Structure formats: C-alpha cells, structure tokens
Amino acid sequence: MQPIQIGLVAAIIGTSFILLLRKDEGGILVLLTAIVAILLFFSVIWRVMAKKQMAMAEEIKDRTLTWWWMVAIFMLALATHRLVSFALLAFLCFAALREYFSLIPMRNENQGLELNFNDRLPAFFCYASILLVFYVAYIEWYGMFVILAPVYLFLCIPILLVLQNRARGSMQFMGFISLGFMFFVYNFGHCLFMINMGPMVLLYCFTLTEVRDLLSFWIGKTLARWAETLPEGRGKRLVERRIAPDISPKKTWSAGLAAALAIALLAMLMQPLLPEFPQGRMSLLYAAFTGFAIGILGLFGDLVFSMMKRDAGVKDSGTLLPGHGGIIDRVDSLVFTIPVTFHLIRWAYF
Secondary structure (H helix, E strand, O other): OOHHHHHHHHHHHHHHHHHHHHOOOHHHHHHHHHHHHHHHHHHHHHHHHHHOOOOOHHHHHHHHHHHHHHHHHHHHHHHOOHHHHHHHHHHHHHHHHHHHHHHOOOOOHHHOOOOOHHHHHHHHHHHHHHHHHHHHHHOOOHHHHHHHHHHHHHHHHHHHHHHOOOOOOHHHHHHHHHHHHHHHHHHOOHHHHHHHHOHHHHHHHHHHHHHHHHHHHHHHHHHHHHHHHOOOOHHHHHHHOEOOOOOOOOOEHHHHHHHHHHHHHHHHHHHHHOOOEOOEOOOHHHHHHHHHHHHHHHHHHHHHHHHHHHHHOOOOOOOOEOOOEOHHHHHOOHHHHHHHHHHHHHHHHO
8 A cells, every 4th residue: 555545544444433423323333443453553564574585475465455445445435424424335336236247148149139238227226226225224114124135126127127118028028127126126135224224334334244254254264274184074064064065165064153153252242332222122132142143144144245256157246346356245244234234123122
C-alpha cells in the first residue's frame, strides 16, 4: 500500500471512530478496534513473509489490503447517515447481481437464442427492483418488505417473458434470472432492513460470517494434518469425510462443524455488544444458537456458489477485489446468513 493510500485509509477509519464516538455506538467501536488490530497483525505478517519470500505472501498481502479498504468504507457508511449505509448496501446488491448475470451469457446457443435487448430486459427489471426494496426498507414498512420481492416482484419475471413472446429456452432463462433475483435482491437485500434493527446487528452478522470463512480454512488445514497422523479406521474416515467432493474436494464435515461451534462461541462473546431489543437483550444461549446457524449456513452458502461457479466454468466470480475475487466471492455466505439471522432476531426479540 502506497503512503497516500495508507493515509487515506487511516483518515477514513479515524473519521469513522470520531463519528461513532459521537453517536455513542460503543459496541461498534469495540468491534472496529478488534478488526483494526487483526488487520494490523496481518499487515505485519505479510511483510515478514514477503521478506522471507514465502509462497503465500503476495496472496495474504492482496487480501489484507483489500480488507483495509472494505472495512474503512463499510465503517464510514455505518458511522454517517442511515441513508449512506442504505446506499452502500443497495450498491452491493446491484454489484453482486450484475456479477452473477455476467457469469453465464444470457443466450442458449443450442437453441439458437441470440443475445439482445429483450434478453436483458428481465435483468434490468431486477436492477430496478433493488431501488423499490431499498425504499420500502428505508421507510421501515416491514409487512410489504417481506412479501414485495418473493411474491409481487418475483411474479413479474415470468410475466415479462410472456410479454416478450418467448417460447424457446424460457424455463432455463426464467430459472437463471429468478435465482439471481432471490439471492441478491431478496436474501441479500435483508441487510437493508437489518440496518433498521441497529447497525450493530448487521455488523454482528457480517463479522461472524466472515470470521467463519477464515476459521474454516485454518481449521480444515489443521484437521487435515491431524488426520494424516491417525491410523486407518473409522475415526480417520470421519475426520476426512467430504461434504461434496465434486464441488469442493477439501471441505469436510468435521471442519465445517468445528468452525460452526467456534462461531457459536464467538457469538456468545459478542453478545454484550448487541443493543437492547424491544423484547429485551439477546440471551447467551440464543446468541450461541444464532452463531451456530450462521456457521452452518455460511458453510452451505460457500458451497452453493462454488457449485454454481463450477457449473459456469469459472474459478472466481470476478476480479474487482484483489486477493478475494469478485463481489460474490465475498458475499456468497452472507446471502444465506443475513436473512436467517434477521428473522431469528426479529422472531424472538421484536
């Protein structure tokens, strides 16, 4: 990172600290301090690795620098006006959806369907839907929010195809468009309404989900090395049992469950940072349950999008985030964890 970039990131994070302090967001400040400390640690790590010319130095460097920028921008959005937070989250919904549509060309060569404006019309409709979901969430119209996308807007997609007089490839095209719509407009769009519960609630889910991704990698490597020392038998087979070997050969049930348990523990540790809800504070037991759910759902969110990328024949969903890939590579687990976490908290405490 160049000195000017270091200064800019430091200025953004410093400004966020001051704004959050003025807004008396103690929980977010504690978490932000912990995140900055972790990023400083990894910044030192990749410099040491680079000096020793270690293999993963460049990858850790790219990932860490990208995380600095993501944390700085995200924290500034949370520290300023609610409208800024909504705008950033709506942009992420749009960017992820656009990236999803770019994974597979919207045509079917076997059926002779060519790419044209009509093919893109349902995609444009999905983009425009984000603005409507944004508005409904911003005015806190919960009753409309939960049915707008999965009922009214969702039904517009096949109607658009009918109005296009599309006869060939309609089911395949409708499935492709509808899946992206439900993932990134509705599921991920829950982050917009989660802001209404309090920015710390959104940060709680974001942090647990992203930490799960990091922990699962290191837990998996640790268990793999441990399994090599075990004698052949049932125990070794249990530790090495793959979840979906054709999709992700290295992901095992043991690592996935261990990571979920670790996230349950972390969720309990973070419980005091959450605000008080209308029905009281979240209990430690419920925090553990929510954390475990995030651990499991994050695992399958990762696997589902790995499956889709394999089917599309790509390694990463994009190149926007150095060291991470694309937007989808960073939010794939959140597509699963955000809506469930939102409804778990709302059901129990609102």
